[in-house]
Amino acid sequence: MKKTPLVILxxxxxxxxxxxxxxxxxxxxxxxxxxxSMQIYRGMxxxxxxxxxxxxxxxxxxGIDIMDASEDYDVTRFVSMAKEAVEEICADGRIPMIVxxxxxxxxxxxxxxxxxxxxxxxxxxxxxxxxxxxxxxEALHEMLYxxxxxxxxxxxxxxxxxxxxxxxxxxxxxxxxxxxxxxxxQKESPYDFSYFVLTDDxxxxxxxxxxxxxxxxxxxxxxxxxxxxxxxxRGEHTAAKAIGYREFYPYFRGECSLEEVVTKIKLNSRHxxxxxxxxFRRERDVQWFDRREYDDDRKILEDMIQRINRK
Numbered sequence: 001m002k003k004t005p006l007v008i009l010x011x012x013x014x015x016x017x018x019x020x021x022x023x024x025x026x027x028x029x030x031x032x033x034x035x036x037s038m039q040i041y042r043g044m045x046x047x048x049x050x051x052x053x054x055x056x057x058x059x060x061x062x063g064i065d066i067m068d069a070s071e072d073y074d075v076t077r078f079v080s081m082a083k084e085a086v087e088e089i090c091a092d093g094r095i096p097m098i099v100x101x102x103x104x105x106x107x108x109x110x111x112x113x114x115x116x117x118x119x120x121x122x123x124x125x126x127x128x129x130x131x132x133x134x135x136x137x138e139a140l141h142e143m144l145y146x147x148x149x150x151x152x153x154x155x156x157x158x159x160x161x162x163x164x165x166x167x168x169x170x171x172x173x174x175x176x177x178x179x180x181x182x183x184x185x186q187k188e189s190p191y192d193f194s195y196f197v198l199t200d201d202x203x204x205x206x207x208x209x210x211x212x213x214x215x216x217x218x219x220x221x222x223x224x225x226x227x228x229x230x231x232x233x234r235g236e237h238t239a240a241k242a243i244g245y246r247e248f249y250p251y252f253r254g255e256c257s258l259e260e261v262v263t264k265i266k267l268n269s270r271h272x273x274x275x276x277x278x279x280f281r282r283e284r285d286v287q288w289f290d291r292r293e294y295d296d297d298r299k300i301l302e303d304m305i306q307r308i309n310r311k
Contacts, residue, residue: 003192004090008098008106011198012273014208018051021099023301025059028308031089033082034063035100038242041069046221047244069228069239078105103279113184124171128164150178194308197280200291209269243268
Protein backbone atom coordinates (compact mmCIF):
# COMPACT_ATOMS: atom_id res chain seq x y z
CA MET A 1 0.00 0.00 0.00
CA LYS A 2 1.42 3.35 -1.02
CA LYS A 3 2.05 5.70 1.87
CA THR A 4 0.87 9.30 1.99
CA PRO A 5 3.70 11.80 1.35
CA LEU A 6 4.49 14.21 4.16
CA VAL A 7 7.14 16.88 4.67
CA ILE A 8 8.02 18.14 8.14
CA LEU A 9 9.91 21.37 8.72
CA UNK A 10 10.61 22.09 12.35
CA UNK A 11 13.23 23.44 14.72
CA UNK A 12 13.55 25.72 17.75
CA UNK A 13 11.66 28.97 18.14
CA UNK A 14 13.00 31.95 16.13
CA UNK A 15 15.22 29.78 13.89
CA UNK A 16 13.41 30.95 10.74
CA UNK A 17 10.96 28.14 9.93
CA UNK A 18 8.13 30.33 8.61
CA UNK A 19 9.92 32.08 5.74
CA UNK A 20 11.65 28.90 4.62
CA UNK A 21 8.41 26.91 4.76
CA UNK A 22 6.71 29.30 2.34
CA UNK A 23 9.50 28.96 -0.20
CA UNK A 24 9.56 25.17 0.20
CA UNK A 25 5.77 24.94 -0.16
CA UNK A 26 5.90 26.96 -3.36
CA UNK A 27 8.67 24.77 -4.77
CA UNK A 28 6.98 21.41 -4.08
CA UNK A 29 3.33 22.52 -4.40
CA UNK A 30 2.77 22.07 -0.69
CA UNK A 31 0.16 23.22 1.80
CA UNK A 32 1.10 24.01 5.39
CA UNK A 33 -0.38 22.47 8.54
CA UNK A 34 0.70 24.39 11.64
CA UNK A 35 2.31 22.32 14.40
CA UNK A 36 2.35 25.28 16.75
CA SER A 37 0.27 24.71 19.86
CA MET A 38 -0.63 28.41 20.22
CA GLN A 39 -1.06 29.76 16.68
CA ILE A 40 -4.34 27.89 16.67
CA TYR A 41 -5.84 30.75 18.75
CA ARG A 42 -7.43 33.87 17.37
CA GLY A 43 -6.12 37.12 18.80
CA MET A 44 -2.72 35.72 19.75
CA UNK A 45 -0.76 37.05 16.80
CA UNK A 46 2.20 39.05 18.05
CA UNK A 47 3.20 36.74 20.89
CA UNK A 48 3.15 33.59 18.75
CA UNK A 49 4.93 35.21 15.77
CA UNK A 50 1.94 34.04 13.76
CA UNK A 51 2.37 33.89 10.00
CA UNK A 52 0.49 36.77 8.36
CA UNK A 53 -1.69 36.65 5.25
CA UNK A 54 1.00 38.60 3.43
CA UNK A 55 3.71 36.14 4.50
CA UNK A 56 1.58 33.17 3.39
CA UNK A 57 1.79 34.40 -0.22
CA UNK A 58 -1.38 32.46 -1.08
CA UNK A 59 0.04 29.16 0.18
CA UNK A 60 -2.86 27.31 1.89
CA UNK A 61 -2.46 27.08 5.69
CA UNK A 62 -4.32 24.91 8.20
CA GLY A 63 -4.50 25.01 11.99
CA ILE A 64 -4.20 28.77 12.39
CA ASP A 65 -6.81 31.12 13.89
CA ILE A 66 -9.49 28.47 14.29
CA MET A 67 -10.10 28.51 18.06
CA ASP A 68 -10.92 31.06 20.76
CA ALA A 69 -8.55 31.51 23.70
CA SER A 70 -11.28 30.23 26.02
CA GLU A 71 -11.06 26.79 24.38
CA ASP A 72 -8.49 24.16 25.32
CA TYR A 73 -6.25 22.56 22.73
CA ASP A 74 -4.17 19.42 23.09
CA VAL A 75 -2.38 16.73 21.12
CA THR A 76 -5.52 14.70 20.38
CA ARG A 77 -7.25 17.72 18.86
CA PHE A 78 -4.14 18.53 16.84
CA VAL A 79 -3.89 15.02 15.41
CA SER A 80 -7.59 15.04 14.48
CA MET A 81 -7.25 18.43 12.77
CA ALA A 82 -4.03 17.46 11.01
CA LYS A 83 -5.37 14.16 9.66
CA GLU A 84 -8.38 15.92 8.16
CA ALA A 85 -6.09 18.56 6.66
CA VAL A 86 -3.78 15.91 5.16
CA GLU A 87 -6.73 14.28 3.41
CA GLU A 88 -7.96 17.59 2.02
CA ILE A 89 -4.49 18.64 0.87
CA CYS A 90 -3.84 15.34 -0.89
CA ALA A 91 -7.28 15.52 -2.54
CA ASP A 92 -6.24 18.92 -3.92
CA GLY A 93 -3.17 17.32 -5.48
CA ARG A 94 -0.78 19.08 -3.11
CA ILE A 95 1.82 17.82 -0.61
CA PRO A 96 1.01 18.22 3.11
CA MET A 97 3.71 20.02 5.11
CA ILE A 98 3.85 20.05 8.90
CA VAL A 99 5.51 23.28 10.05
CA UNK A 100 6.04 24.31 13.67
CA UNK A 101 8.05 23.62 16.78
CA UNK A 102 5.80 21.40 18.93
CA UNK A 103 7.69 18.13 18.65
CA UNK A 104 5.16 16.24 20.76
CA UNK A 105 2.43 17.03 18.24
CA UNK A 106 4.61 16.10 15.27
CA UNK A 107 5.56 12.77 16.82
CA UNK A 108 1.92 11.93 17.60
CA UNK A 109 0.83 12.50 13.99
CA UNK A 110 3.89 10.96 12.37
CA UNK A 111 3.64 7.63 14.19
CA UNK A 112 -0.12 7.64 14.76
CA UNK A 113 0.34 7.46 18.53
CA UNK A 114 -2.76 6.63 20.53
CA UNK A 115 -3.47 9.27 23.18
CA UNK A 116 -6.99 8.21 24.06
CA UNK A 117 -7.54 8.43 27.79
CA UNK A 118 -9.72 5.45 28.67
CA UNK A 119 -8.00 5.34 32.06
CA UNK A 120 -8.68 8.98 32.92
CA UNK A 121 -9.42 9.31 36.63
CA UNK A 122 -10.98 12.68 37.56
CA UNK A 123 -10.45 12.14 41.30
CA UNK A 124 -6.77 11.26 40.92
CA UNK A 125 -6.29 14.12 38.48
CA UNK A 126 -7.86 16.56 40.96
CA UNK A 127 -5.67 15.22 43.76
CA UNK A 128 -2.50 15.67 41.70
CA UNK A 129 -3.62 19.10 40.58
CA UNK A 130 -4.17 20.10 44.20
CA UNK A 131 -0.61 19.02 45.04
CA UNK A 132 0.71 21.32 42.34
CA UNK A 133 -1.42 24.23 43.55
CA UNK A 134 -0.66 23.78 47.24
CA UNK A 135 2.99 22.67 47.17
CA UNK A 136 4.16 23.99 43.82
CA UNK A 137 4.58 22.40 40.40
CA GLU A 138 8.14 21.41 41.31
CA ALA A 139 6.80 19.16 44.08
CA LEU A 140 4.58 17.37 41.57
CA HIS A 141 7.52 17.07 39.19
CA GLU A 142 9.58 15.49 41.99
CA MET A 143 6.84 12.87 42.41
CA LEU A 144 7.18 11.99 38.74
CA TYR A 145 10.96 11.85 39.02
CA UNK A 146 10.61 9.33 41.83
CA UNK A 147 8.67 6.82 39.70
CA UNK A 148 9.69 7.74 36.15
CA UNK A 149 12.92 9.77 35.88
CA UNK A 150 12.95 9.45 32.09
CA UNK A 151 9.58 11.18 31.75
CA UNK A 152 10.59 13.78 34.33
CA UNK A 153 13.65 14.52 32.21
CA UNK A 154 11.60 15.16 29.08
CA UNK A 155 8.58 16.93 30.63
CA UNK A 156 9.33 20.33 32.20
CA UNK A 157 7.90 21.03 35.66
CA UNK A 158 5.90 23.90 34.19
CA UNK A 159 3.87 21.55 31.99
CA UNK A 160 1.66 20.41 34.86
CA UNK A 161 -0.88 18.83 32.53
CA UNK A 162 1.65 16.39 31.06
CA UNK A 163 3.24 15.70 34.44
CA UNK A 164 -0.20 14.74 35.76
CA UNK A 165 -0.84 12.57 32.69
CA UNK A 166 2.42 10.68 33.24
CA UNK A 167 1.69 10.14 36.95
CA UNK A 168 -1.87 9.12 36.18
CA UNK A 169 -0.68 6.55 33.64
CA UNK A 170 1.79 5.09 36.13
CA UNK A 171 -0.84 4.90 38.88
CA UNK A 172 -3.27 3.02 36.63
CA UNK A 173 -0.90 0.65 34.86
CA UNK A 174 2.18 0.30 37.06
CA UNK A 175 4.20 1.01 33.92
CA UNK A 176 6.37 4.06 33.38
CA UNK A 177 4.89 6.52 30.92
CA UNK A 178 8.32 6.78 29.28
CA UNK A 179 8.22 3.03 28.50
CA UNK A 180 4.80 3.46 26.91
CA UNK A 181 6.09 6.36 24.82
CA UNK A 182 9.14 4.36 23.74
CA UNK A 183 6.85 1.61 22.44
CA UNK A 184 4.73 4.12 20.58
CA UNK A 185 7.84 5.66 19.01
CA GLN A 186 8.81 2.29 17.56
CA LYS A 187 5.68 2.24 15.42
CA GLU A 188 6.11 2.41 11.68
CA SER A 189 4.82 5.66 10.28
CA PRO A 190 1.85 5.54 7.87
CA TYR A 191 3.55 8.38 5.94
CA ASP A 192 6.32 8.53 3.38
CA PHE A 193 7.96 11.44 5.13
CA SER A 194 10.92 13.78 5.04
CA TYR A 195 11.64 15.12 8.53
CA PHE A 196 13.74 18.30 8.41
CA VAL A 197 15.02 20.10 11.53
CA LEU A 198 16.45 23.58 11.05
CA THR A 199 19.01 24.77 13.59
CA ASP A 200 21.77 27.34 14.08
CA ASP A 201 24.55 28.43 16.38
CA UNK A 202 23.13 28.50 19.91
CA UNK A 203 24.19 32.09 20.65
CA UNK A 204 22.82 33.36 17.33
CA UNK A 205 19.55 31.65 18.10
CA UNK A 206 19.39 33.20 21.56
CA UNK A 207 20.19 36.65 20.12
CA UNK A 208 17.32 36.28 17.65
CA UNK A 209 14.98 35.24 20.44
CA UNK A 210 15.93 38.31 22.50
CA UNK A 211 15.48 40.59 19.49
CA UNK A 212 12.13 39.00 18.66
CA UNK A 213 10.83 39.65 22.18
CA UNK A 214 11.88 43.31 21.92
CA UNK A 215 10.00 43.59 18.62
CA UNK A 216 6.94 41.96 20.16
CA UNK A 217 6.90 44.61 22.85
CA UNK A 218 7.03 47.31 20.18
CA UNK A 219 4.21 45.60 18.25
CA UNK A 220 1.85 45.59 21.23
CA UNK A 221 2.01 42.12 22.73
CA UNK A 222 1.01 43.67 26.06
CA UNK A 223 -2.43 44.46 24.62
CA UNK A 224 -2.91 40.85 23.51
CA UNK A 225 -1.78 39.63 26.92
CA UNK A 226 -4.15 42.03 28.72
CA UNK A 227 -7.13 40.76 26.69
CA UNK A 228 -6.17 37.20 27.59
CA UNK A 229 -5.82 38.14 31.26
CA UNK A 230 -9.25 39.75 31.26
CA UNK A 231 -10.73 36.66 29.61
CA UNK A 232 -8.98 34.16 31.88
CA UNK A 233 -7.59 35.93 34.99
CA ARG A 234 -6.70 32.68 36.74
CA GLY A 235 -4.78 31.39 33.73
CA GLU A 236 -6.67 28.10 33.61
CA HIS A 237 -6.94 27.63 29.84
CA THR A 238 -4.25 26.36 27.47
CA ALA A 239 -3.79 29.74 25.79
CA ALA A 240 -2.90 31.46 29.06
CA LYS A 241 0.00 29.06 29.57
CA ALA A 242 1.80 30.23 26.42
CA ILE A 243 5.27 31.73 26.76
CA GLY A 244 4.99 35.43 26.00
CA TYR A 245 1.59 35.72 27.66
CA ARG A 246 1.75 33.94 31.01
CA GLU A 247 4.68 36.12 32.10
CA PHE A 248 2.40 39.20 32.02
CA TYR A 249 0.01 37.82 34.62
CA PRO A 250 2.09 38.89 37.66
CA TYR A 251 2.51 42.33 36.05
CA PHE A 252 -1.24 42.78 35.64
CA ARG A 253 -1.65 41.79 39.29
CA GLY A 254 0.89 44.43 40.30
CA GLU A 255 3.47 41.89 41.44
CA CYS A 256 6.38 42.79 39.15
CA SER A 257 7.67 45.40 36.71
CA LEU A 258 7.35 45.40 32.93
CA GLU A 259 11.11 45.09 32.65
CA GLU A 260 10.96 41.91 34.72
CA VAL A 261 8.28 40.55 32.38
CA VAL A 262 10.47 41.11 29.30
CA THR A 263 13.46 39.47 30.98
CA LYS A 264 11.32 36.47 31.96
CA ILE A 265 9.89 36.04 28.45
CA LYS A 266 13.39 36.04 26.96
CA LEU A 267 14.63 33.54 29.53
CA ASN A 268 11.66 31.19 29.13
CA SER A 269 11.90 31.40 25.33
CA ARG A 270 15.59 30.48 25.42
CA HIS A 271 14.89 27.56 27.76
CA UNK A 272 12.07 26.46 25.45
CA UNK A 273 14.40 26.50 22.43
CA UNK A 274 16.87 24.34 24.33
CA UNK A 275 14.13 21.82 25.20
CA UNK A 276 12.99 21.74 21.59
CA UNK A 277 16.49 20.88 20.39
CA UNK A 278 16.77 18.15 23.02
CA UNK A 279 13.46 16.68 21.85
CA PHE A 280 14.39 16.60 18.17
CA ARG A 281 17.75 14.97 18.90
CA ARG A 282 15.83 12.04 20.38
CA GLU A 283 13.68 11.55 17.30
CA ARG A 284 14.57 9.01 14.64
CA ASP A 285 14.76 9.55 10.87
CA VAL A 286 15.49 13.26 11.36
CA GLN A 287 17.56 15.24 8.84
CA TRP A 288 19.34 18.22 10.38
CA PHE A 289 19.95 21.48 8.53
CA ASP A 290 22.47 23.67 10.34
CA ARG A 291 22.50 27.23 9.03
CA ARG A 292 26.24 27.42 9.72
CA GLU A 293 26.82 24.90 6.93
CA TYR A 294 25.04 26.93 4.23
CA ASP A 295 25.74 30.27 2.57
CA ASP A 296 22.08 31.30 2.59
CA ASP A 297 18.50 30.00 2.74
CA ARG A 298 18.45 29.38 -1.00
CA LYS A 299 21.10 26.68 -0.56
CA ILE A 300 19.12 25.11 2.29
CA LEU A 301 16.00 25.12 0.13
CA GLU A 302 17.80 23.47 -2.78
CA ASP A 303 19.17 20.76 -0.51
CA MET A 304 15.73 20.05 0.98
CA ILE A 305 14.13 19.81 -2.47
CA GLN A 306 16.82 17.39 -3.65
CA ARG A 307 16.30 15.15 -0.63
CA ILE A 308 12.52 15.13 -1.14
CA ASN A 309 12.92 14.28 -4.82
CA ARG A 310 15.29 11.40 -4.04
CA LYS A 311 12.62 9.59 -2.05
